[in-house]
Amino acid sequence: MSTEPCIEFRQVSKQFGTDYAVKKLNLTINSGELFVLVGASGSGKTTTLKMINRLEDASAGDILYQGQSLATLPLRTLRLQMGYVLQQIALFPNMTVAENISLIPEMKKMTPAVITQRVSDLLNEVGLDPAVYQQRMPSDLSGGEQQRVGIIRAFAAQPQVVLMDEPFSALDPISREQLQKLTLRIHQRLKSTIVFVTHDMNEALQLGDRIGVMQGGHLVQVGTPDEIAQQPANNFVSKMFASAQTNDIYGVYLNRLKVLGYLEPLASVDQQLPVFDSNQTISEALPALQENGAIQVNDEMTLAGKLTSKQLLRFMVKFKK
Amino acid sequence: MADFWHTLVTQRGDLLTALGQHLILSVVSLLIALMIAIPLAIWVIPKPKTANVFLQIAGVLQTIPSLALLGMLIPLVGIGSVPAVISLVVYALLPIFQNTYTGLTEIDPSLEEAATAFGMTRWEKLHKVELPLAWPMILSGVRTALVMIIGTATLAALIGAGGLGTFILLGINRNNNTMTLIGALASALLAIILSFALREIKQIRLKPLLITVAIAVLGGGGFGIYKLVQPQPVSITIAGKLGSEPEILINMYRDLIEADNPNVKVTLKPNFGQTSFLFSALKSKQITLYPEFTGTVLESLVDKPKQQATSANGIYRQAKKALQQQDQLSLLPPLKYNNTYALVVTRAFAEKYHVRSISDLAKVSNQINAGFDLEFLDRTDGYKGIQKRYGLNFKTQSMSADLRYEALHEGKVNVTDGYSTDSQIRQYDLVVLKDDRHLFPTYQGAPLMRTTTAKAHPEIVRSLKRLQNKISAADMQEMNYQVNVQKKSAAKVAHHYLVAHHLLGGER
Numbered sequence: 012m013s014t015e016p017c018i019e020f021r022q023v024s025k026q027f028g029t030d031y032a033v034k035k036l037n038l039t040i041n042s043g044e045l046f047v048l049v050g051a052s053g054s055g056k057t058t059t060l061k062m063i064n065r066l067e068d069a070s071a072g073d074i075l076y077q078g079q080s081l082a083t084l085p086l087r088t089l090r091l092q093m094g095y096v097l098q099q100i101a102l103f104p105n106m107t108v109a110e111n112i113s114l115i116p117e118m119k120k121m122t123p124a125v126i127t128q129r130v131s132d133l134l135n136e137v138g139l140d141p142a143v144y145q146q147r148m149p150s151d152l153s154g155g156e157q158q159r160v161g162i163i164r165a166f167a168a169q170p171q172v173v174l175m176d177e178p179f180s181a182l183d184p185i186s187r188e189q190l191q192k193l194t195l196r197i198h199q200r201l202k203s204t205i206v207f208v209t210h211d212m213n214e215a216l217q218l219g220d221r222i223g224v225m226q227g228g229h230l231v232q233v234g235t236p237d238e239i240a241q242q243p244a245n246n247f248v249s250k251m252f253a254s255a256q257t258n259d260i261y262g263v264y265l266n267r268l269k270v271l272g273y274l275e276p277l278a279s280v281d282q283q284l285p286v287f288d289s290n291q292t293i294s295e296a297l298p299a300l301q302e303n304g305a306i307q308v309n310d311e312m313t314l315a316g317k318l319t320s321k322q323l324l325r326f327m328v329k330f331k332k
Numbered sequence: 333m334a335d336f337w338h339t340l341v342t343q344r345g346d347l348l349t350a351l352g353q354h355l356i357l358s359v360v361s362l363l364i365a366l367m368i369a370i371p372l373a374i375w376v377i378p379k380p381k382t383a384n385v386f387l388q389i390a391g392v393l394q395t396i397p398s399l400a401l402l403g404m405l406i407p408l409v410g411i412g413s414v415p416a417v418i419s420l421v422v423y424a425l426l427p428i429f430q431n432t433y434t435g436l437t438e439i440d441p442s443l444e445e446a447a448t449a450f451g452m453t454r455w456e457k458l459h460k461v462e463l464p465l466a467w468p469m470i471l472s473g474v475r476t477a478l479v480m481i482i483g484t485a486t487l488a489a490l491i492g493a494g495g496l497g498t499f500i501l502l503g504i505n506r507n508n509n510t511m512t513l514i515g516a517l518a519s520a521l522l523a524i525i526l527s528f529a530l531r532e533i534k535q536i537r538l539k540p541l542l543i544t545v546a547i548a549v550l551g552g553g554g555f556g557i558y559k560l561v562q563p564q565p566v567s568i569t570i571a572g573k574l575g576s577e578p579e580i581l582i583n584m585y586r587d588l589i590e591a592d593n594p595n596v597k598v599t600l601k602p603n604f605g606q607t608s609f610l611f612s613a614l615k616s617k618q619i620t621l622y623p624e625f626t627g628t629v630l631e632s633l634v635d636k637p638k639q640q641a642t643s644a645n646g647i648y649r650q651a652k653k654a655l656q657q658q659d660q661l662s663l664l665p666p667l668k669y670n671n672t673y674a675l676v677v678t679r680a681f682a683e684k685y686h687v688r689s690i691s692d693l694a695k696v697s698n699q700i701n702a703g704f705d706l707e708f709l710d711r712t713d714g715y716k717g718i719q720k721r722y723g724l725n726f727k728t729q730s731m732s733a734d735l736r737y738e739a740l741h742e743g744k745v746n747v748t749d750g751y752s753t754d755s756q757i758r759q760y761d762l763v764v765l766k767d768d769r770h771l772f773p774t775y776q777g778a779p780l781m782r783t784t785t786a787k788a789h790p791e792i793v794r795s796l797k798r799l800q801n802k803i804s805a806a807d808m809q810e811m812n813y814q815v816n817v818q819k820k821s822a823a824k825v826a827h828h829y830l831v832a833h834h835l836l837g838g839e840r
Contacts, residue, residue, distance in 0.1 A: 064449055066445065066448065066449055086451070087451045087453070088451075089451075090448075090449060090450060090451030091450075091451045093449075095446065095449035095450065097442055097445065097446055097449075099440075099442035100442075101440070101442040101443050101445065101446035103443060103446075103447075103460075103461055103465075104443075104465065105461070105464040105465055105467075114450065114460075115450055115451075118450070118451065118452070118456070174449075
């Protein structure tokens with residue numbers, strides 16, 4: 012991952028009347044990373060996000076995009092480079108699925124042939140058969156299906172940055188889980204910078220390359236998921252983190268243990284250890300762990316690390332409600 | 333019912349013309365209202381205060397009674413289609429503006445946010461997102477406006493813009509309920525059909541519709557320009573007041589002018605309105621000529637001469653001179669008949685008491701039970717004049733103009749007032765008493781036109797003069813009878829007269 016800065020906030024404040032929504036924010040989001048802003052409602056996370064594509068303008072301070080101050084960039088140029096996904100999904104109800112996805116590519120004057128191809132590729136990518144879905148109206152789709160379209164609409168013109176404002180909060184848990192995975196897959200393939208806002212620490216831990224925790228307009232901690240898990244900066248962060256604890260500890264995916272830093276690095280494949288995929292659950296891995304004391308975890312055929320019984324116990328103690 | 337079908341069949345040509353006028357008037361007004369209200373609503377979206385002011389204004393405009401609005405427009409833009417279209421547009425503004433504004437402001441804010449975030453310009457947002465979403469709401473406003481326009485457009489007939497209102501007014505004027513019914517039914521049907529058609533449009537997408545409208549407007553404009561560029565034959569417009577008699581006369585004018593001058597194209601506007609409408613239409617060059625009565629000129633159009641002439645010829649000359657001086661208008665030589673007030677009795681009454689003139693009534697004044705129109709009772713050239721000039725006094729009762737002939741026919745009264753060319757005189761075989769002391773002024777019909785027109789087109793004047801001193805009161809009664817009672821078309825009746833009196837050769 013490159014560490015070239017993509018978006019930089021320098022002493023940025025946003026005031027509504029006399030109230031500060033965001034106060035003296037300093038933050039650098041790197042190119043190609045999936046950065047999650049997490050916080051309770053009113054913490055300023057959505058305002059921070061909307062200042063990036065200037066749906067809100069900062070009251071003070073400076074925001075740089077690829078080294079250039081936002082104020083000096085033409086608004087349309089800026090916005091055409093930034094995809095946007097809303098909690099309300101907001102597919103245009105007067106347009107078909109294909110028309111919704113083609114909207115920004117058309118504004119960018121891409122050729123019809125390229126657009127048609129892209130629409131069909133993207134629909135395939137998110138598991139919606141183009142032959143079936145292309146000509147449907149948004150109202151004919153389920154919430155989960157709509158947000159799939161909402162996501163690929165944002166990615167359709169291959170933007171540098173995609174901003175996602177609590178995109179899955181209104182969805183049922185199963186759709187949410189599916190769409191989180193989808194987001195990770197698309198991010199891996201397209202390498203866009205993604206800024207993702209959520210109030211759900213679980214989601215933040217699941218998705219974020221790095222996470223920024225916001226409280227009352229301030230950024231209280233920025234770090235990788237395991238940094239946040241292992242060294243919460245203050246009481247608030249540990250509380251937020253506690254909300255990520257689960258009743259169904261055995262149902263947790265091995266991927267979560269990887270993300271939270273409970274896997275030990277493994278230099279090469281250990282033939283002795285049974286192999287599990289990261290999308291299998293703890294309960295599936297328990298018998299093998301009991302027998303061998305450790306397992307090897309793979310992430311779609313590539314080696315992710317080794318999980319020992321001791322590490323698993325550490326995780327369970329910490330995350331069991 | 334048979335009467336209904338008969339009227340429908342004989343009047344179908346006029347009905348189609350009126351329907352066409354009505355449709356054009358309504359559609360043109362609707363399109364203009366659309367072109368004003370929709371852009372205005374779009375413009376005020378970011379300014380809710382201004383929008384409120386506009387809504388108030390449109391609301392106030394709508395509360396002005398349509399008749400009053402038409403009346404107020406006459407001094408500003410004259411009569412005809414222009415004031416009719418203006419007032420229809422005024423009424424259509426509110427529903428279209430209100431629905432467009434509401435439709436646009438009630439769009440889900442998250443859709444607006446998405447459109448903004450995607451970098452759309454105001455125009456892109458408008459035509460890609462906002463207008464399509466507000467479209468059903470806008471269309472329902474358009475439908476409301478359309479139904480209202482079609483209803484109100486019936487009043488356009490009052491100011492000479494034609495349309496289905498002509499049938500309604502004519503029906504009221506001739507006491508012909510069938511015609512009124514046909515006019516009302518046709519306008520209701522038109523409203524229903526167009527409203528239904530608009531509901532179908534709701535299913536159609538916006539873009540093809542806009543393209544169709546654009547093509548129609550461009551096509552219409554192109555056709556108009558083509559028409560303007562084309563070399564034009566002389567075309568003149570002849571209008572007539574309400575009623576069968578003027579309609580018969582203007583048909584005669586047309587037949588004579590067109591027969592003598594093949595290059596002249598005559599347009600007729602029968603039932604164009606009341607005297608004052610026609611008079612101002614003539615002065616403002618909206619019509620070329622219309623038949624006026626000599627007596628009416630002196631009574632209502634010019635300052636009354638100090639010493640009014642008594643002979644028919646004298647009255648004509650006074651009227652002609654006054655019109656020329658006052659308005660540079662030419663009153664051509666009049667027809668023969670005198671369409672003035674008359675006292676009418678049944679033939680049986682006349683024979684029984686040997687009554688031939690008004691003076692003769694003195695012999696039987698104690699037998700008389702007269703039914704008079706309220707206005708006649710009160711006029712100095714009406715019953716008051718009879719009392720004074722003839723020294724007559726008898727029992728009178730007032731009754732409405734349309735009832736008195738029937739009352740006379742049924743014996744409820746034995747003397748009534750009327751006009752000397754009324755078709756009922758022929759219908760009930762009544763007797764007009766001679767005005768032997770010349771109480772009633774002379775009302776002779778004569779073509780009235782601008783002097784400039786008369787000088788520019790002596791050939792037209794020549795054709796019109798061929799009717800000089802033609803048509804007796806009996807002829808006119810007979811022709812009115814054929815149109816009003818036998819429901820023949822005025823054109824046919826007029827043509828038949830001209831042929832029968834060798835003013836025109838053979839059947840066309």
